[in-house]
Amino acid sequence: MSKIKKLRSTSKMREIMLGYYMQGKQSEFVSWVTSGAPVEFLYTMDIYPVYPENHGALIGASKIGPHFSQIAENEGFSQDLCSYARCDIGSIIAGTSPVGGLPKPDFLFCCNNICNTVVKWYEVLSRMFKVPLFILDIPFIRKEVKESYIDYVESQLYDFIDFLEKLTGNDFSDTKFREVVSLSTQGVKAYENVLLMGRHKPSPLTCFDAFLNMAPIVCLRGTEVPVDFYMEMYQELEERVKNEISAVDNEESRLLWDNIPVWYELKWLSEFFIDHNTCLVADTYTNAWTGFLNLGKSDPIRNMAETYTFIYLNIGLELMVDAINRLIDTYNIDGVVIHSNRSCKPYSFGQYEIQKMLEVPSVIIEADMTDSRVFSRAQVQTRLEAFLEMLREK
Amino acid sequence: MKKVGYFCTLTPKEIIKAAGFTPVRILSSDDSISLANAHIQSYCCSQVRGSLERLLKGELDVEAAVFTRSCDSLMRLADIWERNSNMPVYNIEFPTRIDDKSKRYFIKELFDFKTKLEEWSGKEITFEDLETSIKLYSQLEKLLDNIFNIKPDYELILKTEVEDPEIVIPEANRKLKEYRNLRSNGKKVLVTGSVCPFIDIYRLIEEAGFFIVDDLCSGTRFFKSEVKERELKNMNDAIEFLADKYFLKAPCPTKDYENDRRIKYILKRAEEVDAVIFLLLKFCEPHFFDYPQLKKELESMGKKTLLLEIEFPLASREQLRTRLEAFYEMVMVE
Numbered sequence: 001m002s003k004i005k006k007l008r009s010t011s012k013m014r015e016i017m018l019g020y021y022m023q024g025k026q027s028e029f030v031s032w033v034t035s036g037a038p039v040e041f042l043y044t045m046d047i048y049p050v051y052p053e054n055h056g057a058l059i060g061a062s063k064i065g066p067h068f069s070q071i072a073e074n075e076g077f078s079q080d081l082c083s084y085a086r087c088d089i090g091s092i093i094a095g096t097s098p099v100g101g102l103p104k105p106d107f108l109f110c111c112n113n114i115c116n117t118v119v120k121w122y123e124v125l126s127r128m129f130k131v132p133l134f135i136l137d138i139p140f141i142r143k144e145v146k147e148s149y150i151d152y153v154e155s156q157l158y159d160f161i162d163f164l165e166k167l168t169g170n171d172f173s174d175t176k177f178r179e180v181v182s183l184s185t186q187g188v189k190a191y192e193n194v195l196l197m198g199r200h201k202p203s204p205l206t207c208f209d210a211f212l213n214m215a216p217i218v219c220l221r222g223t224e225v226p227v228d229f230y231m232e233m234y235q236e237l238e239e240r241v242k243n244e245i246s247a248v249d250n251e252e253s254r255l256l257w258d259n260i261p262v263w264y265e266l267k268w269l270s271e272f273f274i275d276h277n278t279c280l281v282a283d284t285y286t287n288a289w290t291g292f293l294n295l296g297k298s299d300p301i302r303n304m305a306e307t308y309t310f311i312y313l314n315i316g317l318e319l320m321v322d323a324i325n326r327l328i329d330t331y332n333i334d335g336v337v338i339h340s341n342r343s344c345k346p347y348s349f350g351q352y353e354i355q356k357m358l359e360v361p362s363v364i365i366e367a368d369m370t371d372s373r374v375f376s377r378a379q380v381q382t383r384l385e386a387f388l389e390m391l392r393e394k
Numbered sequence: 395m396k397k398v399g400y401f402c403t404l405t406p407k408e409i410i411k412a413a414g415f416t417p418v419r420i421l422s423s424d425d426s427i428s429l430a431n432a433h434i435q436s437y438c439c440s441q442v443r444g445s446l447e448r449l450l451k452g453e454l455d456v457e458a459a460v461f462t463r464s465c466d467s468l469m470r471l472a473d474i475w476e477r478n479s480n481m482p483v484y485n486i487e488f489p490t491r492i493d494d495k496s497k498r499y500f501i502k503e504l505f506d507f508k509t510k511l512e513e514w515s516g517k518e519i520t521f522e523d524l525e526t527s528i529k530l531y532s533q534l535e536k537l538l539d540n541i542f543n544i545k546p547d548y549e550l551i552l553k554t555e556v557e558d559p560e561i562v563i564p565e566a567n568r569k570l571k572e573y574r575n576l577r578s579n580g581k582k583v584l585v586t587g588s589v590c591p592f593i594d595i596y597r598l599i600e601e602a603g604f605f606i607v608d609d610l611c612s613g614t615r616f617f618k619s620e621v622k623e624r625e626l627k628n629m630n631d632a633i634e635f636l637a638d639k640y641f642l643k644a645p646c647p648t649k650d651y652e653n654d655r656r657i658k659y660i661l662k663r664a665e666e667v668d669a670v671i672f673l674l675l676k677f678c679e680p681h682f683f684d685y686p687q688l689k690k691e692l693e694s695m696g697k698k699t700l701l702l703e704i705e706f707p708l709a710s711r712e713q714l715r716t717r718l719e720a721f722y723e724m725v726m727v728e
Contacts (some may be wrong), residue, residue, distance in 0.1 A: 078685070080437065080676065080682065081682055081683060085683075116466050116490065116680070119685075120647070120683035123654070123684075124684075124686075135650050140463060140485035140487055142469075149499075151499070156491075342437045345438065345467055345679070346470060349435060350474060352432065383415075
């Protein structure tokens, strides 16, 4: 019997995502898209967005990452490449996956505000499927945003609208776009409210609940689904608080998780922390989808250009540390668990410096988000135990 | 003359030089990496880790560092560098998309870079300064191109990467004369891939019997551009020329070109060779993503390929020698 207190919302979420994956099989136009791209443009044009990254996470959580990675590796893709990319490429070659493979794309939409890996990955996809690739190129903000960056991004967004109109033969409706952006903002707000429930002491949810339930805000942002879903999830969490049900019994320490989850070890890690009366109340990953949309500006395209330029993985280390320290204050955090993720260079390089700049102690664990072949439970357990011991003595 | 360090071949050295600095490329040394391990993970490429190691060891004689947007590892190195040195650090956000729209943006980035250099030097860069610098580099690069068309000279490239062009030009002229009557012998091999400043590796390839045709970051990609020389009238002209020049450089896998220009470029260059060696730095994502499909295309052209995955410091030379000799045998059988 697992000690994990499962949320009802998680079952609901599975239904939603099943529906989402089914829908892909009936859509007229399908685009594969990166997780940090402005999907609002696709929903405005009734284009179904497929998220290979989400699919990679699903493969990881189903513990078959090594299987699909190996298929890609046999084709010559290096084991040092991003494991989401390897899993997805492996799944295309095999023609299978936990959801029966992904629907073929009519085009690809890649935004490099999360990494430059996706540019190369999508070039590979574009050659495999022989379909057009649109790259939304976002300059990196090491210190400050420059007006010229936003001008450049904005001009590409107008190009993208032309690209979509030509490809579908349909007009881009400004009215519809404003509706979609409004829904997107509402969804993000509802999601943020869910995550903020982690401020309660003890917390009614862990970051593992946040990870398990993040797919709707990524994949369905801009539709009504996440708005309703996260409002319902919020109510469930409020109920928990009212009934004094905490995610972790006898919550002693409150920690923050950094980086993408270790998908194949979610259960093991959840239980490990429960056993140590420790609650991971927040994380930098799911928070990347909060607080980034602000309505009210008269020009929604310019607004989108600004919004999608200034996202968590597209900023320099000092700005990242500011964001993490804000989370530490907001959630009353005692320590940080830093996942050094072999697969994600822009998320992981710099962590050793970030560690020195944080307001609270932290520990680094070496892993990979989907490739369990590089993970050692024993090693991670020892590191975490020593860290928790140190926190307790403080 | 003060020195400004840079990493990527897409860094506009002409502007650095015009500001009165010597542009010096920062490359890994062949020593083992230890100090850098406390600052960046071991799954980062050794060009990045090795360069950081040299900084931490105090081996670098540069006053500032310029990072040009290319890969994720260098992008993060900029901040790590800044935190572990006293030198000013600047990042040029070279676009990833290479097309007309991004060129307009890139021109602004180049002007911003010029302003930053003026701030560092405390004096204005005039049109004449920049024009002189552009001409000097054009002259040197033309020589290098002629030399590489006969035979790659990696020692000369190493020198070019760290010295002022006026110092290298006389030597390049001498070399060109020296090579003029040289004929290629042995099987021609296209060596394509990342950066490698350790020339033993090229000797090993040649000693195995190959004649090298180069497509490396520390070779042809360092100097070659398809841009046509033109008369420049003012600063705007000069900056736009540089934008064109860097957009038309021999394609790099960190950039996205229209119509898959890089792949086509390599396939075209491969037509004249007997085999292809991929000389790739371990953990280099931009290269390793292109590798499988490129390899397949090359093989369908009937080219034999070999992947040499390297890390700095270079591992056993003998092992490399054995693999290269075996590969040469295979190519000879054709």
